[in-house]
Amino acid sequence: xxxxxQEGDGGMMILFKILAGLALLIFASLLSLxxxxxxxxxxxxxxxxxxxxxxQPFYDVLKLLGKENIxxxxxxxxxxxxxxxxAAATALMIVLYVPMGxxxxxxxxxxxxxxxxxxxxxxxxxMAVGGFSSGSIYSNVGAQRxxxxxxxxxxxxxxxxxxxxxFAYRSGMPGDPFxxxxxxxxxxxxxxxxxxxxxxxxxxxxxxxxxxAETGKVPMDIAEAKTEILEGLISEYSGRNLAMFKxxxxxxxxxxxxxxxxxxxxxxxxxxxxFQGVFFFVADFLFFWIKVLVVQVLGVTIIRTTFGRFKIxxxxxxxxxxxxxxxxxxxxxxxxxxxx
Amino acid sequence: MAIGTGKTYKVPIGPVHVGxxxxxTAWLDVDGERIINATIRPGAIHRGIxxxxxxxxxxQVIYLAERICGICSFAHIECFVRAVEDAAGISVPKRAQYIxxxxxxxxxxxxxxxxxxxxxxxxxxxSAFHLGMILREKVMDVLEALTGNRVNYGTGTIGGVRRDIxxxxxxxxxxxxxxxxxxxxxxxxxxxxxxVTLARMRNVGVLSSEDAVKYCAxxxxxxxxxxxIDLRWSQPYEAYGDLDIMPVVxxxxxxxxxxxxxxxxxxxxxxxxQSLEIIEKCLDGLPEGELMWEPNLPKLLNYLKKAExxxxxxxxxxxxxxxxxxxxxxxxxxxxxxxxxxPTYANAVSWPLMFKDNELADAPLVINSVDPCISCMERxxxxxxxxxxxxxxxxxxxxxxxxxxxxxxxxA
Amino acid sequence: MTCRPEYVKESSDPxxxxxxxxxxxxxxxxxxxxxxxxxxxANAVQYRVLWLTVKLExxxxxxxxxxxxxxPHFQVISGNDEGDTVVLNYHFxxxxxxxxxxxxxxxxxxxxxxxxxxxxxxxxxxxxxxxSEREMREMLGVDFDGLPNKGLVFLPEDWNxxxxxxxxxxxxxxxxxxxxxx
Numbered sequence: 001x002x003x004x005x006q007e008g009d010g011g012m013m014i015l016f017k018i019l020a021g022l023a024l025l026i027f028a029s030l031l032s033l034x035x036x037x038x039x040x041x042x043x044x045x046x047x048x049x050x051x052x053x054x055x056q057p058f059y060d061v062l063k064l065l066g067k068e069n070i071x072x073x074x075x076x077x078x079x080x081x082x083x084x085x086x087a088a089a090t091a092l093m094i095v096l097y098v099p100m101g102x103x104x105x106x107x108x109x110x111x112x113x114x115x116x117x118x119x120x121x122x123x124x125x126x127m128a129v130g131g132f133s134s135g136s137i138y139s140n141v142g143a144q145r146x147x148x149x150x151x152x153x154x155x156x157x158x159x160x161x162x163x164x165x166x167f168a169y170r171s172g173m174p175g176d177p178f179x180x181x182x183x184x185x186x187x188x189x190x191x192x193x194x195x196x197x198x199x200x201x202x203x204x205x206x207x208x209x210x211x212x213a214e215t216g217k218v219p220m221d222i223a224e225a226k227t228e229i230l231e232g233l234i235s236e237y238s239g240r241n242l243a244m245f246k247x248x249x250x251x252x253x254x255x256x257x258x259x260x261x262x263x264x265x266x267x268x269x270x271x272x273x274x275f276q277g278v279f280f281f282v283a284d285f286l287f288f289w290i291k292v293l294v295v296q297v298l299g300v301t302i303i304r305t306t307f308g309r310f311k312i313x314x315x316x317x318x319x320x321x322x323x324x325x326x327x328x329x330x331x332x333x334x335x336x337x338x339x340x
Numbered sequence: 341m342a343i344g345t346g347k348t349y350k351v352p353i354g355p356v357h358v359g360x361x362x363x364x365t366a367w368l369d370v371d372g373e374r375i376i377n378a379t380i381r382p383g384a385i386h387r388g389i390x391x392x393x394x395x396x397x398x399x400q401v402i403y404l405a406e407r408i409c410g411i412c413s414f415a416h417i418e419c420f421v422r423a424v425e426d427a428a429g430i431s432v433p434k435r436a437q438y439i440x441x442x443x444x445x446x447x448x449x450x451x452x453x454x455x456x457x458x459x460x461x462x463x464x465x466x467s468a469f470h471l472g473m474i475l476r477e478k479v480m481d482v483l484e485a486l487t488g489n490r491v492n493y494g495t496g497t498i499g500g501v502r503r504d505i506x507x508x509x510x511x512x513x514x515x516x517x518x519x520x521x522x523x524x525x526x527x528x529x530x531x532x533x534x535x536v537t538l539a540r541m542r543n544v545g546v547l548s549s550e551d552a553v554k555y556c557a558x559x560x561x562x563x564x565x566x567x568x569i570d571l572r573w574s575q576p577y578e579a580y581g582d583l584d585i586m587p588v589v590x591x592x593x594x595x596x597x598x599x600x601x602x603x604x605x606x607x608x609x610x611x612x613x614q615s616l617e618i619i620e621k622c623l624d625g626l627p628e629g630e631l632m633w634e635p636n637l638p639k640l641l642n643y644l645k646k647a648e649x650x651x652x653x654x655x656x657x658x659x660x661x662x663x664x665x666x667x668x669x670x671x672x673x674x675x676x677x678x679x680x681x682x683p684t685y686a687n688a689v690s691w692p693l694m695f696k697d698n699e700l701a702d703a704p705l706v707i708n709s710v711d712p713c714i715s716c717m718e719r720x721x722x723x724x725x726x727x728x729x730x731x732x733x734x735x736x737x738x739x740x741x742x743x744x745x746x747x748x749x750x751x752a
Numbered sequence: 753m754t755c756r757p758e759y760v761k762e763s764s765d766p767x768x769x770x771x772x773x774x775x776x777x778x779x780x781x782x783x784x785x786x787x788x789x790x791x792x793x794a795n796a797v798q799y800r801v802l803w804l805t806v807k808l809e810x811x812x813x814x815x816x817x818x819x820x821x822x823x824p825h826f827q828v829i830s831g832n833d834e835g836d837t838v839v840l841n842y843h844f845x846x847x848x849x850x851x852x853x854x855x856x857x858x859x860x861x862x863x864x865x866x867x868x869x870x871x872x873x874x875x876x877x878x879x880x881x882x883x884s885e886r887e888m889r890e891m892l893g894v895d896f897d898g899l900p901n902k903g904l905v906f907l908p909e910d911w912n913x914x915x916x917x918x919x920x921x922x923x924x925x926x927x928x929x930x931x932x933x934x
Contacts, residue, residue: 047470137351141373141700218464219536227359227462228701308465308536311701312373386906391917391925426787434793556826556880569825569848574855575799581792581853627793652801652843652859654827663843665830665859677918679830681843686827689880 021096021106028095029247032254033057035293039253039301046305057250061243069239074135083130084237084244090123091248094255098262099184101270101284112178113161116259120214123252124150127245131223131233142232145312146223152319153213159327160203160210163334164188164263167196170338180259184266192337199333204264206327211260211299213315215253218304222312257295258288265291348376351700355384359462359704366691366707370700378695380688393678398424398498398644398668399637401675405664408680410491411454414447415657416664416680417496422577423666424498427651428644432578433630436500441579442513442622443486443495444655445615449520450479451658452608452615453527455708459605460531462705463540468531475520475527482516485509485749498640499633510623512749517616528609541602545694545706548599555690559660559683560611561709563589564604566597571656583621588614601702601709645673659683757820764847764854766800769821773804776817780807783861799853805861812872814860815844819877822846824858826874829884831892833920837863838892840871864894866921873898891918 036057044051053059071077094116096106124146131143161178168177171191175182188200213220224232234245269287270280310318348369355363363384369377389408393401405420406413418440425432432440457472480490486509487493495503505513531537547557552565562569570587572580588610590596590603597603634640648670654663660683667676694706755772766786773781785803790796806814818824827843842860864871873896874881885896886905893916896902904911916923 047467048474049470137349141351141370144372218466221464222701225464225701227464227704230358305467308460308463308468308534308540310536310539311699313699314539381903383904383906383908386908388917426789431790434795437791553823553825554879556878567849571855573852574848574850575857576791576853577789577798578791579793581796581798582794587849625793650803650841650859652857654845654857661827661845663827665828665841665843667832677830677832679828679841681828685883686880689882 017106024095024106025092028092028254029251030058031289032247032250033061035254035296036250038293039296042297042301043305046302057246061246064238064243064246065240067239069241072135072236075236076133076135079129079133080236081241083126083133084241084248087123087126087130087248088244088251090119090126091251091255094119095251095258097180098255098258099181100258101268101281101286101288104181112176113165113180114178116180116255117157117161120252120256121150121154123248124214127223127233127248130237130241130245134233134236136236138229138231138235139233141229142223142225142235145229146233148312149213149220149222149315152316153210153323156206156319156323156327157210159324159331160207163199163203163327163331167192167199167334167338180262183263187266188264192334193340194337195333195340196337199330199337200264202326202330202333204260206323206330207260207263208295208299209323209326210319211253211256212303213319214256215300216249217253217300219307219310220315221304221309222315225309228309253296253300254292257292257299260295260299261288261291265295347371351703353703353707357704360707361458364688364707366695366703368695368700368703373699373701375695375698375700375703378692380691382688390678390680393675395674397641397673398666398675399641401678402497403494405680406492406494408682411451412447412657412659412662412682413492414443414496415655415662416682418444419653419655419657419662419664420666420678420680421496421498422653422655423651423664424644424668425651426653427649427666427668428498428647429649430499430633430643432500432633434579434627435504435629436631437578438622438626439501439503439505439631440496441583442505442619443483443493443501444578445619445622446479446483446486446513448615448658449612449619450476450483452612453479453524455658456527456531456605456609459541459601459705459708460537462708463536465531465534465537468527468534468537471527471530475523478516478519481749482512484746485512488746497632498644500631502631504631505623505626510626513619513623517620520612520616524612532606532609538602540702540705541600541605543598543600544698544702545601545709546599547690547694549597551690551693552599555693556686557660557690558686559656559658560604560607561660561687561690563587563607565599566591566603569661571654571661575654577653577655579622582625583618585614585618601705604709641673644668646670657683660687757817760821764822764850764856766802766856769846769856769858770802772817772821773814777806777810777814780810781805781814799855799857801857801859803859803861805863808862808864808871811860811862815842815874815877818844818846818858822848822850824878826878826881826884827857829881829888831888831894831918833892833918833924834863837865838869838894839863840888840892840894869894871896875899890916892916893919893923 037054040056041051041054071080097111097116099105128143128146131139131146165177168182173182173186173191175185189197192200216224224234234242237245268284270283275283348371351368351370352365353368354360354365365381367379368375389404393404396404402417402420405416408416453472453476457469460468483493484490487495487503495501547565549565552562552567557565566589568587568589572585573587588607590606593606593610647668650665650667652665654661662683663681665679669676698706755775760768760772770784770786781804783803783805787801788797789799789801791798815824824844824846825848827845830841832839840862844858844860846856846858847854871894873885875885875898883905885899886902888894889896889902890904890907914923915925915929917925
């Protein structure tokens with residue numbers, strides 16, 4: 001498919017990419033809100049509540065878009081207004097780099113895992129900037145916490161990505177070791193031996209542990225703790241800006257889960273059932289999003305139902321010692337697998 | 341960020357805050373996340389109930405006392421009524437004493453479960469909060485079956501009680517006890533075995549044993565610091581003298597006293613079991629007899645009008661020692677003066693100590709850990725709030741529905 | 753009977769407490785009353801409560817006597833405006849955790865003259881008294897000597913501090929301070 005495009009007119013291809021990219025962005029935004037609705041219903045049912053309607057996140061965002069946008073007197077307006085857009089835009093951009101099933105990412109080849117990591121980080125930094133520029137003491141505390149949290153989970157995250165890339169490189173998986181397509185094209189599990197499988201499992205758990213912090217959900221919703229610091233870094237936000245933040249949070253959840261799926265669960269349904277042509281891509285595309293939903297329910301919903309919130313230093317310590325240790329153990333096991 | 345630089349900034353928690361259920365302000369001096377100092381400023385909802393009582397006769401004040409607090413409303417009228425009985429020299433029939441004890445314990449069950457749920461909510465453990473709320477519904481139904489109301493029971497009166505425990509109600513209460521004996525275990529396990537709960541509550545908001553005495557802490561707050569202070573044991577009122585009650589202290593269960601939020605949590609959760617036992621014992625030994633010292637209200641009022649004296653009463657409310665003092669003057673219809681000391685009034689003084697060297701994240705939990713009842717402390721009137729839903733329910737309809745439900749519960 | 757604080761500490765017997773107070777204070781303590789409280793099926797005495805009035809000058813001494821028995825658990829101060837004097841009732845509890853039925857409520861009444869309404873503060877001994885002393889200060893206009901924080905507790909920030917809500921004289925609330933709720 002890509003070769004066809006390359007053979008065709010360059011201008012047409014760019015136009016096609018822009019159109020497809022826009023469609024994908026809209027699709028991802030809507031899907032992320034839908035998944036949040038599902039997440040909330042699951043969460044409620046596990047607490048034996050009825051929960052909100054499935055489309056509640058849509059109603060929320062739509063309502064917020066129509067509300068007045070209040071900028072606090074003590075805020076820095078450009079940073080305060082810019083932060084939500086940067087946060088949402090960077091989170092959305094990740095979608096363009098993630099392969100969906102057997103479909104190549106729109107911007108495939110232009111960015112890799114490292115870029116995705118930085119986009120996630122940038123989105124979090126944008127939120128923190130928004131908090132710092134709010135001029136409220138609670139937002140300030142929230143922003144500080146967000147920064148501390150980021151510094152804590154970056155270690156396991158980096159170790160997971162680096163070990164996987166090294167493993168892919170050394171075990172001779174075809175393709176660029178830092179490109180997500182490599183992992184989608186060939187499952188890491190299939191290359192690894194026994195020790196390697198345990199190593200990958202460790203990395204998977206470490207990455208899943210990072211998901212709540214990346215997505216700002218209990219037990220890691222420390223920066224937005226409503227009962228402690230009144231929603232923390234988003235406490236001063238309202239109207240359109242808040243809608244953007246809400247969107248950014250749900251897209252980050254979606255993107256993070258999509259990355260987990262691409263790295264660890266790349267299995268293709270179409271190939272398994274022997275589909276051809278369009279069916280193959282459609283089946284894989286749907287299967288991919290189902291996998292994302294499963295990861296989101298397991299990694300976010302269930303976790304946030306089962307636990308309470310950590311304190312910031314407890315979270316930091318958890319990421320530095322336990323989760324960091326786990327990812328390092330995974331790294332060592334993977335190395336052993338390669339060396340032996 | 342100012343961690344360790346010695347520079348502090350002020351963070352207000354309250355008067356309106358998501359983590360607090362009632363208005364109170366805590367000004368915290370924070371260095372990074374660490375709380376250096378705290379200043380508490382109540383006063384957001386003082387309504388001057390004691391002042392209002394000066395223009396009311398003792399029977400009218402009962403209804404005022406009931407509305408001091410929604411959760412421990414019976415504790416307050418019980419305390420007020422006992423103070424009046426003390427001042428006027430009225431003795432309460434045995435059956436009434438037992439029924440009062442049962443209602444007090446039912447209220448304690450409801451209050452403690454509510455608190456435990458809210459404490460979990462404070463650190464984001466919503467599932468435990470919802471579980472607590474579901475469990476609490478059972479005792480609310482029982483209170484409704486017994487008194488006809490979920491809060492403000494209107495059950496106590498001077499010289500007795502106004503509602504009897506019929507065989508039907510007795511069955512409902514016994515069902516409830518069985519229900520909790522089976523189901524409460526779940527909440528206990530969910531809340532006490534959870535690693536995050538332990539991490540959030542252990543060594544947080546510590547009130548040392550010595551400070552608990554000096555700052556005159558009461559109730560579960562004092563017991564959490566390891567003191568055997570329980571008026572049901574040390575100063576047995578009503579039917580408590582017949583029952584063998586020992587104060588619940590953490591050292592009997594974990595072997596150690598930390599005096600932290602977790603210990604207070606543990607004390608309250610264990611007291612739910614204790615209360616169930618007490619209710620069961622009271623039902624087993626419920627004596628026959630009158631319900632009131634004087635059922636004829638005008639006669640009683642006439643007697644109270646002639647009475648002269650000062651009466652004091654301290655009882656163990658769910659949150660601790662509740663004290664009322666009442667002055668009646670002969671030939672005067674109204675209460676001369678009345679002083680209410682709700683448990684939070686005593687416990688709030690030790691807040692600054694508990695805050696010290698904790699983190700900002702702990703602040704709401706520390707405030708909640710004494711189970712504050714700010715309205716109690718400041719003695720306010722609770723206002724009615726209209727219920728709205730998609731289908732607009734008129735007040736009349738709502739009342740009818742309430743009655744229907746009450747009838748259903750009572751008939752169960 | 754001579755007063756032996758160590759013995760009282762052991763026995764926590766209300767009669768002994770009364771004896772000790774009577775021996776040391778004589779005429780300075782008045783209206784001493786020990787009330788019995790009955791309850792339960794047997795209608796037996798469950799606990800006792802002690803009432804007494806002490807002269808202002810010897811109030812501190814009296815509280816220090818309690819300290820010889822047990823740390824006085826402070827409950828609350830109640831008060832009333834009685835013309836020339838303001839009566840403050842300090843409600844203490846002794847033998848708080850001594851055993852079943854051992855707790856003894858002690859109410860100490862003190863008359864404070866209105867022309868010089870100053871009480872010695874107990875804050876240094878019993879820090880838990882803070883709110884009560886501040887409340888009596890704002891409600892009845894009794895000043896406490898030695899209380900560090902004399903801010904308002906329950907009254908709003910913009911309250912006119914010359915109005916003392918519980919006073920029954922001209923410093924009390926006037927008609928316009930009281931709003932009738934329908």
